[in-house]
Amino acid sequence: MSLVFPNALAAKTTNLALARGSFWFGTVCLAAVFVSLALIQADRGTARAWLVFVAIAMIAVSGILVAVAGEHRAWLVIAAAGIALVAITVYASVLLPNLRSFDSSDSILLSLPKVAIVVFGAVVGRYYSGLVGVAFALAIAELPVAYLSIASGHAYGVDVPVLACAALLFLIIGLLRVSRKRTRASEPLIALAEQQDRDATELARAEHLSSALVHDTILNELAVVATVAPGTLPDRARAQIARSLAMRRVDDEHVGEVAADVLGGDVAAAVEEARALGLDVSVAGEVAAVESLDARTSVALGLAVLQCLTNVAAHARTDSAELTIVSTDDAVCVMVVDFGVGFVEAELHSDRLGLRHSVRGRIADVGGSVQVWSAPGAGTAVSLMVPRS
Amino acid sequence: MRNDTAQQLDPLGGLTARPFVIGAVAVSLLVSVSMSITSASQVSTPLLEIAGLLALAAAGVCFIRASSPFRAPFPLRAHATVCLLALLAILLNSLAQWGSNEVVRDDWGAVALAILTLMFGSYRPGWEIMVCAVVCSAVIGGLAVAQAHTFVADVPAPVFGILAAVPVLAAGAAASTFSRSLVGSLLEWRSAHGRPEASVSGDGDDAGRPDAARASHLVHLSEQVFPFLEGVVRDPQLTAADGDRARVLARELRMLMVIDAERSWLMRLVRDVRDPQHVADSMGEAERGYVRAMVGHMRRDDGLTDERMRLTLHAEGSHATCTLSVPCAPEHNPRVQLAPYIAVGRSIFDSVDWRVERGMLTLRLTFQPNETRGNK
Numbered sequence: 169m170s171l172v173f174p175n176a177l178a179a180k181t182t183n184l185a186l187a188r189g190s191f192w193f194g195t196v197c198l199a200a201v202f203v204s205l206a207l208i209q210a211d212r213g214t215a216r217a218w219l220v221f222v223a224i225a226m227i228a229v230s231g232i233l234v235a236v237a238g239e240h241r242a243w244l245v246i247a248a249a250g251i252a253l254v255a256i257t258v259y260a261s262v263l264l265p266n267l268r269s270f271d272s273s274d275s276i277l278l279s280l281p282k283v284a285i286v287v288f289g290a291v292v293g294r295y296y297s298g299l300v301g302v303a304f305a306l307a308i309a310e311l312p313v314a315y316l317s318i319a320s321g322h323a324y325g326v327d328v329p330v331l332a333c334a335a336l337l338f339l340i341i342g343l344l345r346v347s348r349k350r351t352r353a354s355e356p357l358i359a360l361a362e363q364q365d366r367d368a369t370e371l372a373r374a375e376h377l378s379s380a381l382v383h384d385t386i387l388n389e390l391a392v393v394a395t396v397a398p399g400t401l402p403d404r405a406r407a408q409i410a411r412s413l414a415m416r417r418v419d420d421e422h423v424g425e426v427a428a429d430v431l432g433g434d435v436a437a438a439v440e441e442a443r444a445l446g447l448d449v450s451v452a453g454e455v456a457a458v459e460s461l462d463a464r465t466s467v468a469l470g471l472a473v474l475q476c477l478t479n480v481a482a483h484a485r486t487d488s489a490e491l492t493i494v495s496t497d498d499a500v501c502v503m504v505v506d507f508g509v510g511f512v513e514a515e516l517h518s519d520r521l522g523l524r525h526s527v528r529g530r531i532a533d534v535g536g537s538v539q540v541w542s543a544p545g546a547g548t549a550v551s552l553m554v555p556r557s
Numbered sequence: 558m559r560n561d562t563a564q565q566l567d568p569l570g571g572l573t574a575r576p577f578v579i580g581a582v583a584v585s586l587l588v589s590v591s592m593s594i595t596s597a598s599q600v601s602t603p604l605l606e607i608a609g610l611l612a613l614a615a616a617g618v619c620f621i622r623a624s625s626p627f628r629a630p631f632p633l634r635a636h637a638t639v640c641l642l643a644l645l646a647i648l649l650n651s652l653a654q655w656g657s658n659e660v661v662r663d664d665w666g667a668v669a670l671a672i673l674t675l676m677f678g679s680y681r682p683g684w685e686i687m688v689c690a691v692v693c694s695a696v697i698g699g700l701a702v703a704q705a706h707t708f709v710a711d712v713p714a715p716v717f718g719i720l721a722a723v724p725v726l727a728a729g730a731a732a733s734t735f736s737r738s739l740v741g742s743l744l745e746w747r748s749a750h751g752r753p754e755a756s757v758s759g760d761g762d763d764a765g766r767p768d769a770a771r772a773s774h775l776v777h778l779s780e781q782v783f784p785f786l787e788g789v790v791r792d793p794q795l796t797a798a799d800g801d802r803a804r805v806l807a808r809e810l811r812m813l814m815v816i817d818a819e820r821s822w823l824m825r826l827v828r829d830v831r832d833p834q835h836v837a838d839s840m841g842e843a844e845r846g847y848v849r850a851m852v853g854h855m856r857r858d859d860g861l862t863d864e865r866m867r868l869t870l871h872a873e874g875s876h877a878t879c880t881l882s883v884p885c886a887p888e889h890n891p892r893v894q895l896a897p898y899i900a901v902g903r904s905i906f907d908s909v910d911w912r913v914e915r916g917m918l919t920l921r922l923t924f925q926p927n928e929t930r931g932n933k
Contacts, residue, residue, distance in 0.1 A: 172568070173570065173746065177746060178567070178569075178573075182573075185678070185735045185736075185742070186735065188735065189678065189730075189732065192727075192731055192733075193728065193731035194727075196726050200719050200727070203719055204719050204720060276662050276720055336584075340577065351572040351896075353897070354854070355569055357850060357854065357857075360853070362846040362850070365822075365842065372822065379774065379817065386778065390786070390806055394800050394803035394807060395800070396800070398799075399795060400793050401794075413786055413790065
């Protein structure tokens with residue numbers, strides 16, 4: 169899960185949400201005035217003002233045009249403005265003669281369609297400047313009604329709800345950017361920390377692989393140098409050290425490939441290595457199943473098997489081990505069994521890294537799992553389960 | 558019905574919305590007092606009018622308090638409380654004018670609640686906002702219809718109900734749509750970009766970089782072991798000293814590998830880590846990322862002495878605690894800078910507490926270790 173939403177997207181999604189919210193605000197205002205006028209007309213039993221309903225519908229259409237404007241948005245926004253202008257003019261022309269003489273241009277029945285037009289102006293903010301949209305919509309809504317009110321003998325009244333809506337939208341749109349800039353300053357830093365965590369996890373994985381490789385190679389070479397008698401180092405040992413140094417120095421991404429080159433990269437190569445150590449290894453089961461593994465998993469499994477067999481040779485006090493391979497549709501399981509002295513894993517000395525790094529760590533790195541069954545005097549069975557590619 | 562809120566999915570968005578909440582509360586109170594004064598001639602019981610204004614102020618205080626990043630996420634209880642207090646204010650306003658109310662549009666209660674309702678979009682699920690708005694609108698409309706006989710306008714009673722309710726209904730529809738749109742966008746982004754690119758490059762900013770990201774055995778290898786073995790390859794004539802040196806190097810290397818294997822990611826981030834139970838290994842990706850971000854923030858804060866930062870982890874049962882403490886300069890108040898981090902932290906951890914005491918800033922995070930939880 170990511171911790172924070174990127175700043176670059178926050179403005180876009182908030183503008184979209186604001187536009188959608190504004191559209192429904194205006195639509196509810198239009199629905200309310202539509203129903204109210206229908207109830208009033210029904211009560212008075214007159215159909216003289218039917219054009220107001222057409223005008224309300226036209227204002228709703230203008231809102232829909234702005235909301236759905238796609239490819240030809242500029243033309244649709246201009247058309248919506250034109251429709252809203254005509255509609256509010258028709259609406260006021262038809263309604264004003266039906267209002268009481270002391271009702272002014274801020275009558276609630278005039279205010280609601282004007283509020284709808286103003287908030288539809290904010291919908292333009294999806295594509296263009298919301299501030300310009302609201303200002304333009306305010307002019308479209310207010311000017312014709314003010315003119316017609318005065319012309320028809322009604323007083324002009326400052327329409328507080330309409331101006332308040334416009335002011336509120338101005339404030340929200342204008343201050344949103346300022347507030348966002350102030351409060352989201354930490355987003356890049358939190359996102360960076362997430363990135364660093366992923367990098368660190370990757371680094372730890374690389375170090376883990378490196379540890380396994382060091383355990384398999386460099387420690388052995390140091391042991392050779394420490395144990396041979398003073399004098400000339402045998403050519404074979406010298407070549408082996410050079411090979412280990414070369415293998416360790418390759419880039420991390422090539423570690424698997426190099427290991428495959430050296431060790432054969434599969435279970436068969438591991439078995440051959442163990443046999444060279446003097447261990448009698450018998451193999452049974454679905455030997456061909458290991459062929460289905462991808463290169464990385466194959467190398468990891470081969471190295472883990474080699475470590476298990478090396479452990480048998482070094483610690484189990486037996487000269488034989490059995491390898492059984494079974495497979496399912498999803499996984500391959502290699503079981504390494506010996507009938508040696510066995511051990512209690514929890515009691516292993518902390519500097520015994522073979523099982524931890526070269527077996528458990530390696531298999532875990534390729535998404536597999538390891539189980540160990542052992543008891544003093546009862547031998548050891550290690551199950552290495554890896555997923556098929 | 559989806560219960561996700563924009564604040565939970567984007568805690569920084571909730572922080573962005575907070576100044577608007579404060580502004581909305583101020584505007585709603587200003588509008589209410591102004592309208593109350595201008596329509597004073599219709600008020601028959603001034604005490605009830607004042608009580609109504611006080612109830613609205615209480616709703617505002619509750620809203621501001623609940624939207625604090627230090628209390629995130631905004632709970633359903635706070636939403637209900639704000640609406641109930643505002644409804645109480647509306648009821649008191651109506652009672653104050655009962656029998657003398659002449660005009661429905663100068664009743665301030667519905668306008669004030671509408672302004673507050675607009676701000677719920679960042680904090681609560683869309684469906685919940687709509688349900689609340691419909692219920693409040695029904696109450697407001699009902700009160701207006703009940704007073705219809707005193708209104709001077711000659712229109713059917715239900716029209717008063719509709720006109721009185723429309724501000725809250727429209728604001729509810731807007732806030733509900735705002736919430737659903739934001740949540741939809743955030744969820745869409747999460748499913749498509751679960752792992753976003755950092756907005757800034759890691760180059761040149763090592764504030765959050767681990768102190769010892771490189772394992773010590775690798776340093777030992779490149780600085781000691783490789784040169785020695787390369788020397789052996791170049792000159793295969795070994796002396797007794799070479800044998801001794803190889804033994805020492807092998808022992809050191811083995812020891813460092815064990816230390817590296819035991820060292821958690823946290824120990825590479827902060828020098829002073831007390832984690833005897835290896836709780837750090839059971840922290841999830843989001844929790845680790847957050848601790849890194851917080852450590853990075855503390856390192857950048859000049860008022861904090863990051864060299865003496867200490868992390869203590871402790872687990873008991875199904876809960877674990879991560880305590881980050883760092884010395885804080887006496888004149889330094891880290892609250893404002895901490896706010897976004899606390900807001901984000903409260904969406905990740907079970908609890909986030911912080912305090913400055915005796916010159917020490919202490920941040921306490923509680924969470925469920927990975928082994929003990931299901932899919933959080």
